[in-house]
Amino acid sequence: HSALTQPASVSGSPGQSITISCTGTSSHIATYNLVSWYQQHPGKAPKLMIFEVNKRPSGVSDRFSGSKSGNTASLTISGLQADDEADYYCCTYAGSRTYVFANGTKVTVL
Amino acid sequence: EVQLAESGGGLIQAGGSLRLSCEGSGFTFSNSWMHWVRQAPGKGLVWISVTNNDGTVTAYADSVKGRFTVARDNAKNTLYLEMNSLRADDTSVYYCVRDRGSNSASFDVWGPGTLVIVSS
Numbered sequence: 001h002s003a004l005t006q007p008a009s010v011s012g013s014p015g016q017s018i019t020i021s022c023t024g025t026s027s028h029i030a031t032y033n034l035v036s037w038y039q040q041h042p043g044k045a046p047k048l049m050i051f052e053v054n055k056r057p058s059g060v061s062d063r064f065s066g067s068k069s070g071n072t073a074s075l076t077i078s079g080l081q082a083d084d085e086a087d088y089y090c091c092t093y094a095g096s097r098t099y100v101f102a103n104g105t106k107v108t109v110l
Numbered sequence: 111e112v113q114l115a116e117s118g119g120g121l122i123q124a125g126g127s128l129r130l131s132c133e134g135s136g137f138t139f140s141n142s143w144m145h146w147v148r149q150a151p152g153k154g155l156v157w158i159s160v161t162n163n164d165g166t167v168t169a170y171a172d173s174v175k176g177r178f179t180v181a182r183d184n185a186k187n188t189l190y191l192e193m194n195s196l197r198a199d200d201t202s203v204y205y206c207v208r209d210r211g212s213n214s215a216s217f218d219v220w221g222p223g224t225l226v227i228v229s230s
Contacts, residue, residue, distance in 0.1 A: 034215035036215055040155075045222055045223060046155065048210070048217060048218045051210065052216065057210075057218060097167065098171065099160070099215050102154070103154050104155070
């Protein structure tokens, strides 16, 4: 079964850039351009930040960007701000109309 | 305003059944693929089910296959999740989620979630 792995935590100072990786055990990230990223603040529902690898929904800051290389996708947050402190999850299509989320990364703004 | 609102969560004994509902508003519900995603307390997101816009196509995560059934009533703008043979590890907040396309793996609208607690 497909699994996605993210680092448990990433931290940075205000104004810095950070990158969160999302690596798949199978080739789903490499095969499909169907990677999305979600931001979740404590006690809140997740929010879509990036879809189809590198596209931003309306209203999402351009400080958030996505990319992929092979079977690893990445989310970069530039100009880190206090409100960026949250949990972040990647998700990909896993074939046969199923989907998989990664374990999530806690971002801390120092 | 585009919204989703889940209901039906609560405390249930292991082995029992529960039906969750999710009403959509502010968008054409009958055009949207819809998903259920859950999150155990303090844990990550887990995708569990999808249905296409008219309910003729469904899929499930292995962890719930054979126990959970997704359905929809487009006349009522409502998505359902029938959960049977509930286990303690089904304890989670259950989110109803809209797919921004069809089978796009992009979940653009989330409900606030409904908490299901399965007691053993």
